[in-house]
Structures are given as structure tokens and as C-alpha cells.
Amino acid sequence: MYVNCQDEFLGEVLLTASAKQTMFWEGQDSAYIFQLRSGIVRGVTISEDGERQILAFFFAGDHIGLPITQSYRFSAEAVTDVTYVRQTRGHWNYALAESCLKDGSMLRCIGAEQDPIYRRGMLLGRQGAVTRMAAFLCSIIDRLPQDGVQFDLPISQQDIADYLALTPETVCRSLKRLKQSDIIAMPAHNRLVIHDRDALERAAQSRATCS
Amino acid sequence: MYVNCQDEFLGEVLLTASAKQTMFWEGQDSAYIFQLRSGIVRGVTISEDGERQILAFFFAGDHIGLPITQSYRFSAEAVTDVTYVRQTRGHWNYALAESCLKDGSMLRCIGAEQDPIYRRGMLLGRQGAVTRMAAFLCSIIDRLPQDGVQFDLPISQQDIADYLALTPETVCRSLKRLKQSDIIAMPAHNRLVIHDRDALERAAQSRATCS
């Protein structure tokens, strides 16, 4: 599902944003298309009742803000310090047009941006808290730079809660249950060790609560 | 958000499918792009744990199966008898390329197909059963052919449940509560009357349960 369209950004200037900065706002005219080069970005939207929701987390290589709507559908906020490149919509549309006449690969970049939002929707409906937590961990493991099975988790529990549509308390308790099941460990603050990747993936699929 | 790309299908043959027929299957190579001309279609996917979910309902004018992924991301099943036209992916890509060089309007067709799936994801996380039910009704009112405020609801409660991620029992009880609040009425089986559209929209936005 991850599609490489880096060529389209060759020659662009590498830009930076520091943690908590907003790269673009929901509702703004989508003038630029972004590609993240390092760091983590969250896609945030405020629903009508004022609740904050995180639709997706983006990682190095991901495209953000593809112009399938006139305006951005979510705000993009840097979770960590990030580097990225960007391109005007006109430029991107032109490249897309060329791609469509050839292999349509750039069209699949759109699918790649939509995919995590899709999966989130499917997750929220039916699954319990521990399952959601496990699915979240599975989805980010391969996207974070990591040394074996141990890595830093630079995403706050509040952010995880807004992503999984849970309360921070429930996020904390779900992590605890995964620890108690010896599937993961947290030897230090924000430090995560995956003890049993298979068990984690099983927990992410079945509705059954892990005791 | 509803985008008119009908021109792209001019000259195509009008096809039909009867209720419960499947137009295409999840995972199948997305060889065709569809435009619904009449009737209702449901976008169905089976999650890893075997649960059926309905990602979206499609109505007259909607485009289905746009090729942002190599294969279809959901199955398209006719809820009622439907008429539709279709077009090969190659043909559609060619038209998209042209559109990209002009106004990019066809790109927005993709946004329009994704939009309801987007909204569903946002709804599922935070809102209670009655709110989801009200939001569902609001979203279909303007899309069904109706005579004033009264119309037939040709979607089963089981389908609504799979769309809203509720049980059929809860769907039934949510409808009951909207009836008790005099917001809607159901004078006959599958027949719906909207008594108070404003109240319905308020119920769809606030988390507050309507008494």
C-alpha cells in the first residue's frame, strides 16, 4: 500500500517544522501537497460537537494533503520535529496527469493517504479497547525507525486516545493489560519493547479480550 | 461535495442489477468505474475478525469503485434494484488526465466517494447510538427521492446496524426514541416521516441523549 512517488519532489527544498507546529489547517485551500521526510505528523479534525479526533498518523515517505478536495480535510500538526518537501497543487496535478496516461502510480498515492483513515473507520466500530491498542501498535511498528524490537514511542497517550476514540485512562489500562500478558514491555517512559509480535497481531485481530 | 462528472459516461449503455446482486467484489481487480443512476448500493467489507461492515451507501449520481487502489476496497451490493453505467479504468484514467490539466474536477469525484466513508469514521468514535441514528437519517434524507418529508426507507435495520456499528436491537431502540421525541414517525413499515428536521439535525450533532 505504500507507494513511492518521491521522484515528483526531486529538486524541492527540504523544509522543517518543530513539534506542535501546524503545517496546514483544516478548511484551508489546499494549495500545497506535502511529503514527509522524517518525523511524525498527526491529521487532526474537530467534529461538530467540538471533540478532537486524530484521523491518521503520518510517517517518513507519506504524502499529505493530496487535493481530492478543494480544501484540506484535516489539520496537519507535527508530533515530533519533522522535515518535509512540498509542491504546488498545479505542479502536482500536472504530474498526476502524466502518470494517469502511463501507469497510474500517482493515483495510488491517493489510495495510500486514504488507507489509514479507512482502516481506522473499520477499527472503531467493532473492536474493544485492547484490540484497538494492539492494532495501533502493529500499524506503527514498521513505520518507526527501530533497532530490533525496541523503540521510542513519541506519541502521547492523549493523542493515542484521540486516534482510537478512547479516553486516556482506557489507553493506559489497555497498555497495562498488554504488559500483563507479556506481549509488550515499557522499560522506561515512552520506551516500548515488543516481546511477542505474533501475539500482538493476534490481539489486534480478535475481539476476544486478552486476560 | 457532490460532484457532477456525468459527462464522462455519455454514450455508455445503461445497465441494471436487481436487489442483493453484487456489482463487484472486494479484492477484485478494479477494472471498471461505476456511476449509479438509480437505486441504492451498499459498500460492504468483511473485517479480519469476520464482522460485516457497511462503509457507505451510494445513491443516484454517485461514483463507485474509483481506481485509487489496484483492487476494489469493498464489495458493491445492490440494496434495491439499480441502474448504472460503467467505464473501463483506462478510459477513466484518460479522462482524469485531461481533467487534471484543466480544472481538476474529476479529482474531486474521488473526494466525493471518500467523503461518506470519512464521515462514518468520525461518527463511530465519539457518538452515542441515537446520535448516530439521527446522523444517518440526515445523511440520506436529501439523497432519496421523496415527496416532501415522507419517504420509504428501503434499507433494513440490519444494514443500518452494520453501517453504524450497532446491533439491530439498538437500531430499533434508537428509532423508537426518535419517535418518542416526535422528531420522526413511522406510519407504516419502512415508511418514514420527518416531523422536525431541525431537531433531527440537532440530535445528529450533540452527544446529549434526546430524552
Add this chain to the structure above:
DNA sequence: ACCTCTAATTGATCCTAATCAAGATCATCA
């Protein structure tokens, strides 16, 4: 090192929707 503020943790209770179970209504077809 200390102070301050924010994030994470834990416990007790409440509330909503799921679940289980049973009946009523509707649709289809012989």
C-alpha cells in the same frame, strides 16, 4: 536542585449498548 506544569497511573462508580431470550409482524411463495 528546586519549582511548576503536564502527562501518566490507579481506583470507584455509573451508564450505555451488547447480549440473551422471547414474541410479533411482515414478506414470499406454494
Add this chain to the structure above:
DNA sequence: TGATGATCTTGATTAGGATCAATTAGAGGT
């Protein structure tokens, strides 16, 4: 028309997460 199966409805109970409340741990700054 009557029989049969699916859909809808209603009730009783249960389970899981939200909520409220309080404490602990960590990060940033002076």
C-alpha cells in the same frame, strides 16, 4: 389463503468503557 422464514420489537441482564477523583511520575525552565 395459509405456511414458513426473515425482520422487527421488547424485555432482562451483563459487560466494558466513560467518568469522576486523587496520586504519582516526568519534563522544562530558572
